[in-house]
Amino acid sequence: MGICAKELRHYVVRPTLKHLRMWSPTAENLLLGTAARESGLGFHLKQEHHQALGIYQISPRMHRNIWDHYLAKKSDLSSLIRGLASQREFLAHPHLELATNLSYATAIAWMIYYRTNKPIHKVPHDDVHALGKLWHNYYHRHHPGPIESFVDSYSALITNSNETEKTVSESLKTP
Numbered sequence: 001m002g003i004c005a006k007e008l009r010h011y012v013v014r015p016t017l018k019h020l021r022m023w024s025p026t027a028e029n030l031l032l033g034t035a036a037r038e039s040g041l042g043f044h045l046k047q048e049h050h051q052a053l054g055i056y057q058i059s060p061r062m063h064r065n066i067w068d069h070y071l072a073k074k075s076d077l078s079s080l081i082r083g084l085a086s087q088r089e090f091l092a093h094p095h096l097e098l099a100t101n102l103s104y105a106t107a108i109a110w111m112i113y114y115r116t117n118k119p120i121h122k123v124p125h126d127d128v129h130a131l132g133k134l135w136h137n138y139y140h141r142h143h144p145g146p147i148e149s150f151v152d153s154y155s156a157l158i159t160n161s162n163e164t165e166k167t168v169s170e171s172l173k174t175p
Helices: 005-019 025-039 060-069 075-082 087-092 094-100 102-114 128-139 147-159 161-173
Strands: none
Touching (some): 005 025, 025 102, 025 128, 025 147, 060 102, 075 102, 087 094, 094 102, 102 128, 128 147, 147 161
């Protein structure tokens, strides 16, 4: 089992998007769905035979691409994102931040979508199929997987997380 969806939403995704001054219910749900689809909400931080890291499964190549081709041209935004990274580790092992720093990884994942200049905030926040289409069209350049895989992951790990959360909470209370 990965990270609790409700906690990821309230303690990582929402505060990170608000820090970037880019919060919307759609952005929040899109990032939660991306984390659900990519890593099972953190069940895997690095999948076997893949280079991608973290709950959003961002590759070192994509990470460099975001910095070199997008954030390098946006000093205010890059400063906000750099402020989320740890001081020493970012300089020594920048890609490791994708696996160990949830706020930083969330900001980079959002940049993958945001750099497209598509009106993402206009997509209804509760239209999971439309969110899946955004993931399918913009998150991966090659072989993203079917939209239904996003919808299924969202349904299982985000929508149904309330029931799972109740079950886990009850099991933690019993001695």
